[in-house]
Amino acid sequence: MAYNSIILRLELSLNQVNFGDVASAISKAGGDITSIDIIRPGHEVTVRDVTVHVADTAESKVVEAIKSLDGIRLVNVSDRTFLAHLGGKISVQPTLPIKNRDDLSIVYTPGVARVCTAIHEDPQKAYSLTIKRNTVAVVTDGTAVLGLGDIGPHAAAPVMEGKAMLFKQLAGVDAFPICLDTQDTEEIIRTIKAISPIFGGINLEDISSPRCFEIETRLSEDLDIPIFHDDQHGTAIVVIAGLLNALKVVGKRMDQVRIVVNGIGAAGVSICKMLLAAGVKRLVPVDRDGAIIRGGDYSHPMWAWLAEQPQVEANPGSLHDMISGADVFIGVSRGGLLGGNDVQKMARDSIVFAMANPEPEIDPKEAIPHVRVFATGRSDYPNQINNVLVFPGIFRGALDCRARRINEPMKLAAARAIASVVSERELNDQYIIPSIFNEQVVIKVRNAIVEAAILTGVSRRIPHDFR
Numbered sequence: 001m002a003y004n005s006i007i008l009r010l011e012l013s014l015n016q017v018n019f020g021d022v023a024s025a026i027s028k029a030g031g032d033i034t035s036i037d038i039i040r041p042g043h044e045v046t047v048r049d050v051t052v053h054v055a056d057t058a059e060s061k062v063v064e065a066i067k068s069l070d071g072i073r074l075v076n077v078s079d080r081t082f083l084a085h086l087g088g089k090i091s092v093q094p095t096l097p098i099k100n101r102d103d104l105s106i107v108y109t110p111g112v113a114r115v116c117t118a119i120h121e122d123p124q125k126a127y128s129l130t131i132k133r134n135t136v137a138v139v140t141d142g143t144a145v146l147g148l149g150d151i152g153p154h155a156a157a158p159v160m161e162g163k164a165m166l167f168k169q170l171a172g173v174d175a176f177p178i179c180l181d182t183q184d185t186e187e188i189i190r191t192i193k194a195i196s197p198i199f200g201g202i203n204l205e206d207i208s209s210p211r212c213f214e215i216e217t218r219l220s221e222d223l224d225i226p227i228f229h230d231d232q233h234g235t236a237i238v239v240i241a242g243l244l245n246a247l248k249v250v251g252k253r254m255d256q257v258r259i260v261v262n263g264i265g266a267a268g269v270s271i272c273k274m275l276l277a278a279g280v281k282r283l284v285p286v287d288r289d290g291a292i293i294r295g296g297d298y299s300h301p302m303w304a305w306l307a308e309q310p311q312v313e314a315n316p317g318s319l320h321d322m323i324s325g326a327d328v329f330i331g332v333s334r335g336g337l338l339g340g341n342d343v344q345k346m347a348r349d350s351i352v353f354a355m356a357n358p359e360p361e362i363d364p365k366e367a368i369p370h371v372r373v374f375a376t377g378r379s380d381y382p383n384q385i386n387n388v389l390v391f392p393g394i395f396r397g398a399l400d401c402r403a404r405r406i407n408e409p410m411k412l413a414a415a416r417a418i419a420s421v422v423s424e425r426e427l428n429d430q431y432i433i434p435s436i437f438n439e440q441v442v443i444k445v446r447n448a449i450v451e452a453a454i455l456t457g458v459s460r461r462i463p464h465d466f467r
């Protein structure tokens, strides 16, 4: 059970209620008071901040208990998560101070003009004389935010700011969130192209399918900086990494296992493609209406492509039918679709990656008793399979070698690099994938990306440590 610290700002009319009533109401509802701050003292009316430690399942009970008391106005409820978001999670810092007029004339007019002219004469100098070298745009239209769906560009921002924090903390990459107020494919492509000159790479995020495929393909054709749709390729890379290790744990091979992938959107399509490239022979893609079958007729371009693949099964059926006998289940759809009875029908030593965020496809408590290797996208269970293991190192490598693009060999190299962080000795059911705090992850992914970029001819610079 997850616990939270919530802060209740209460206005108390002291002739109607005393603090003892408040304390006992909170305690009866399941909360523990950990501190009390007087915000506004007074003999008749007083305002206090009461911090309460409470299980997230009891949070609403505490709030209701307070509301039911006479003489109390609940001014505000905030929790640590919300407080951590106050004012946003990132800021822009200059790299040098401006202390006097001399400094000013260097970083600004007139000195700056000479630098502008130099870049005008040789545009490649933008990489050495501006932030382009180390800056990535995290671009969304807010249409497929986690598993929350189309919640719009404003509501998407906290996820994009979070990605920017992770880029910086894990890989030293400066990333900036761009939340677009349009869902029109052409307008998104035009806008990203128009803002691209300052960026060394574009990380597309939480853009729903099928528009995300065209947006990424067209931008990759038209721009000479790497375009990477995190939900497609970041996810596919980390899934392959986890699966390589999980298969070792259960002693099965990629070409032997039957794999069900549920949710054939951005992440699901890319996972299916990468599984086929990795040698999977029995694949069952499933979306809302059941299995996507070989020989089926689909208007969705990627589903139509899947229907032509010989490794895709031809039997129709629902997810509940299809999961029966499967060795591996990979969920990138939405939360709460499966129960313990579903995973119980899987083959011996089954592997379940329930990766919908924030709620996985199956409640871990229901899955774990029936499954040999279980993973989610969340940080509060073992085996966190999340694209955060991928995007920082991918862009660190791509920026360091000024890669024009991120191609298939680079993605496969990144997956192998992540898997290799867990040694054979360490590998077990509960540890198939390294922690994001394992410093080896970014280093190994970055090196794998640089090496594969050089080998495949998409790098424009050889980093010092590769010379």
Ligand SMILES: NC(=O)c1ccc[n+]([C@@H]2O[C@H](COP(=O)([O-])OP(=O)(O)OC[C@H]3O[C@@H](n4cnc5c(N)ncnc54)[C@H](O)[C@@H]3O)[C@@H](O)[C@H]2O)c1
Pocket: 144, 145, 146, 147, 148, 206, 207, 208, 209, 230, 231, 232, 235, 262, 263, 264, 265, 266, 267, 268, 286, 287, 288, 289, 331, 332, 333, 334, 335, 337, 355, 356, 357, 358, 376, 377, 378, 385, 386, 387, 388
């Ligand atoms: N753990 C990770 O690193 C990670 C990475 C990417 C995406 N995800 C999660 O995967 C999910 C999908 O993300 P996306 O970017 O691919 O979104 P998307 O909108 O592109 O695709 C979602 C797909 O799931 C399908 N779907 C919805 N309900 C379904 C159901 N009941 N049964 C089967 N299919 C269903 C939709 O039709 C769609 O095709 C989200 O929950 C997201 O948070 C996790």
Ligand SMILES: O=C(O)C[C@H](O)C(=O)O
Pocket: 145, 146, 147, 159, 206, 230, 231, 356, 357, 377, 386, 387, 388
């Ligand atoms: O944001 C995450 O935690 C992973 C992924 O990008 C998602 O959309 O769920």
Ligand SMILES: [Mg+2]
Pocket: 146, 205, 206, 230, 231
């Ligand atoms: Mg995402």
